[in-house]
Amino acid sequence: MRFSFDGKEITAEPGQSVGAALIAAGYRSWRTTRHGGAPRGVFCGIGVCFDCLVVVNGRPNERACLTEARPGDDVRSQEGAGRGDLTC
Amino acid sequence: MLVVGAGVVGAACAYFCAAAGLRVAVLERGGVAGGTTSGGEGNILVSDKSPSPELDLALLSVRLWGELGERFGPGAFELEHKGGVVVAQSPEAARGLAALTAEQRGLGVEAVDVSAAELAELEPNLTPEVCAGAFYPQDMQVQPMLAAAELLRAARALGATLHTGTEVLAFRKRDGGALDGGASAGAALGRVVTNRGEFAARWVVNAAGTWGGPVSELAGAPIPVLPRRGFVLVTEPLPRVIRHKVYTADYVANVASGDAGLETSVVVEGTRAGTVLIGASRERVGFDRQFSVPIVRKLAAQALGVFPFLADVALLRSYLGFRPYCPDHLPVIGADPRRPGLVHACGHEGAGIGLAAATGHLIAQQLTGATPDLDLTPFRADRFTQEVA
Numbered sequence: 001m002r003f004s005f006d007g008k009e010i011t012a013e014p015g016q017s018v019g020a021a022l023i024a025a026g027y028r029s030w031r032t033t034r035h036g037g038a039p040r041g042v043f044c045g046i047g048v049c050f051d052c053l054v055v056v057n058g059r060p061n062e063r064a065c066l067t068e069a070r071p072g073d074d075v076r077s078q079e080g081a082g083r084g085d086l087t088c
Numbered sequence: 089m090l091v092v093g094a095g096v097v098g099a100a101c102a103y104f105c106a107a108a109g110l111r112v113a114v115l116e117r118g119g120v121a122g123g124t125t126s127g128g129e130g131n132i133l134v135s136d137k138s139p140s141p142e143l144d145l146a147l148l149s150v151r152l153w154g155e156l157g158e159r160f161g162p163g164a165f166e167l168e169h170k171g172g173v174v175v176a177q178s179p180e181a182a183r184g185l186a187a188l189t190a191e192q193r194g195l196g197v198e199a200v201d202v203s204a205a206e207l208a209e210l211e212p213n214l215t216p217e218v219c220a221g222a223f224y225p226q227d228m229q230v231q232p233m234l235a236a237a238e239l240l241r242a243a244r245a246l247g248a249t250l251h252t253g254t255e256v257l258a259f260r261k262r263d264g265g266a267l268d269g270g271a272s273a274g275a276a277l278g279r280v281v282t283n284r285g286e287f288a289a290r291w292v293v294n295a296a297g298t299w300g301g302p303v304s305e306l307a308g309a310p311i312p313v314l315p316r317r318g319f320v321l322v323t324e325p326l327p328r329v330i331r332h333k334v335y336t337a338d339y340v341a342n343v344a345s346g347d348a349g350l351e352t353s354v355v356v357e358g359t360r361a362g363t364v365l366i367g368a369s370r371e372r373v374g375f376d377r378q379f380s381v382p383i384v385r386k387l388a389a390q391a392l393g394v395f396p397f398l399a400d401v402a403l404l405r406s407y408l409g410f411r412p413y414c415p416d417h418l419p420v421i422g423a424d425p426r427r428p429g430l431v432h433a434c435g436h437e438g439a440g441i442g443l444a445a446a447t448g449h450l451i452a453q454q455l456t457g458a459t460p461d462l463d464l465t466p467f468r469a470d471r472f473t474q475e476v477a
Contacts, residue, residue, distance in 0.1 A: 034325060034362060050324075050404070061324045061402060081362060086329045086397060087212045 003073035005030075012069040019045070019052050019064030022075075030054055030064070034080040053078050089291035089431075089455065090115055090280055092256050092303055095125035096232050096441050097433050098295030099239035100448030105293075106246035108452040113287060114240065114248060115280065117255035121236040124297030124440060127409015129320055129357070129365050130232045131333065132442035134197050135172040135224035138188065141466035142418055146439070147196055148461060149446035150226045156445060157228075160242070165235035166360045172227030173202075173210050173332040175218050175394060181337040182220040189222045198225050213329050213397050227333050229357060232441045239448075254284045259292065259307045262429075267308045277307060277429035291423075291455055293431045298412035300420070300434030304469075309427035311420050311469050313435045315410035317376065319369045319383050321391075324402045325362030333357045334394060350383065354390035356398075363404065366391045368438065375410060413437040414472070421447055421467035422454055431455065432469050 001012050005022060012021035019042045022030060029039035031053045043051040045065045052064040057074050060082025064075075089105060091098045094116035106112045116122075132153050137143035157167035176182035189199035200223040207214055207221045240250055259267055262278025280287045296303040301313040335355040350371040358364050369383050384406055391398050412435050414420060419440075420432040433451055436443045446462075453460045 081325050081327050083326050083329070086327060088328050 001069065001071050003069050003071065003075055005075045006077055010069075010075075016069050017065055018054060018056065018062075018067045018069045018073070018075055021069050022064060030077040032079050037080070053082065055082055089113075089293060090287055090289040091293045091295050092280075093123070093295035093297060093299075093434075094120045094236065094240060094250065094252065095123055095295065095297050096121065096128075096236040096239070096444040097125075097297065097436065097447055098293070099236040099243065100444040101293050101295050101433050101451050102243040102248050102448075103239040103246075104448035104452035105455060106243040106248040108456045110452070110455060112243060112248035113289070114243070114250045115254045115256060115282060115287065116250070116252045119252050120240060120250075121233040123299065124410060124412060125232050125236050127318070127320075127407060128232045128438075128441050129355070129367055130166075130230045130235075130359075130441055131355075131439070132228040132230060133172060133224075133333070133439070134192070134226050135174055135199070135222070136335075137192075137439075139191050139195055140418075141462075142439070142443075143192070143195060143197070144462055145419075145443050145446050145467075148449070149443050150228060152445035152449055153228060153230070153442075156239075160238055165238050166229070166231040167235075168229045168360070169225075170227070170229055170357075171332045172224040173207065173334045174222045174224070174337055175207065175214065175334065176220050176337045177218055177393070179219055185220065185222055185337045199223075200225075211331060211334060213395055214334070215394055215396050217393075223332075229333060229359075230441060231360065235441070235444075251282075251284065254282045256303060256306065257281045257283060259430075260286075262288075269308070272308060274426070274428070277427060291429055291431050293433050293451060295433040297434055297440065298410040300412060300432065304424075304430075304432065307424075307427055307430045309424045309430055309469065311432060311435065312415055312472055313412045313420070314372070314414075315375055316413045316437065317369070317371050317373050317408055318367060318411055318438065319380065319387060319406055319408045321366040321384060321387055321406045322404050323364040323366070323398070324404055326358070326364055326401065327362070328358060329397070330356055330358040330364055330395065336390075336394060352383065352386050352390060354387065354394055356391055356395060364398070364401070366398075370411070370438070377408065379406070379408075411438040412440070416471070419443060419447065419467055420469050421450060422460075422464040422469070424469040426470055426473075430469075
């Protein structure tokens with residue numbers, strides 16, 4: 001089963017989380033913080049810390065550790081709040 | 089003097105009294121800002137107050153919070169002079185709002201009537217479904233738990249002591265004798281019995297927030313402070329898409345209401361951390377902490393009516409708090425004429441964060457023999473018993 005991450009093809013087991021598949025593929029970070037742009041990946045791994053956020057099929061702030069990978073998903077790394085589309 | 093309660097009101101009392109030269113000890117059964125204060129939003133508002141003694145208190149408090157913000161430095165407790173925006177979504181609401189702002193201006197509130205076009209400039213993401221609004225530059229926001237902690241830190245630097253995990257169990261007379269019902273009428277307080285020993289003081293300030301009622305009963309001078317439950321929703325962190333404290337004109341009517349049933353009116357604001365807070369429900373259900381899907385759904389739906397873009401934003405969590413209200417919706421502030429030595433600083437309902445600075449300042453003035461900046465008569469503890477008589 002495959003999904004795409006920033007345009008690259010990632011292989012995942014059925015039922016595997018996006019976060020687990022990314023780690024298995026060698027990625028350690030896929031988000032930058034809102035203040036300072038520091039790299040973040042899986043920290044708690046159980047949905048509490050909101051560190052491992054990704055954009056899934058256009059929807060930002062999805063927790064990679066809780067989101068099940070599905071065939072054809074378009075997963076993207078996230079910058080800051082992932083809401084650059086909103087008017088400030 | 090002893091302060092019972094280390095929420096923002098108790099912290100403000102401790103700070104202003106220590107700064108006025110009094111020796112202060114703060115007794116808190118839990119941790120700092122763990123009760124009423126922890127369930128708040130951090131509102132410092134003049135905009136939602138109709139002409140009343142509470143508005144006088146709010147005007148004094150915004151001035152004092154501004155001074156505290158300068159004294160403690162930017163960021164100490166996330167004080168933001170962000171201003172409030174009130175939105176009227178029907179011609180009737182617009183007329184009511186315009187009448188309110190006119191009254192408020194007469195009493196010193198900065199209230200600017202704004203058109204729908206000006207609202208769009210103030211809040212670019214606001215719904216276009218608006219008739220008119222008002223802008224209140226004096227409205228502010230703080231992080232309430234940080235504010236309490238910083239005020240206590242400053243009080244301690246002035247010599248105050250803080251005793252957490254210290255619950256008040258009983259009050260005694262100065263000679264150590266018990267307060268036994270009618271036989272003790274008019275006897276002065278002098279000692280406080282806690283789970284960690286006894287404390288003696290000339291004054292005991294009841295700053296126990298929503299639990300101010302039970303504390304007053306222990307002191308043999310009851311005041312009717314009751315809990316009103318309010319939910320607040322927390323969104324995922326966003327960029328600064330909401331610039332002010334934004335609420336609808338019906339919020340003012342709900343704040344003043346005495347109904348027991350559920351009332352909701354939307355209040356939306358961003359925080360320094362990026363999350364957006366969505367309030368506010370009000371209902372009298374005692375100290376019931378159970379989560380309620382219908383209330384959360386209603387609050388979310390009302391928020392969408394003001395900021396449609398929120399439909400695409402996820403909620404991280406919700407929290408609830410108990411707003412301490414008195415039957416006449418005014419706080420109890422000052423020395424209790426029925427019980428010498430007992431002083432109250434509680435019952436601020438949903439405005440305790442905002443009114444904390446003025447409350448602490450006025451208590452310090454009264455206890456040091458200065459003339460308080462405001463007449464404390466409307467806030468007297470014995471006003472309820474007078475009503476009964």
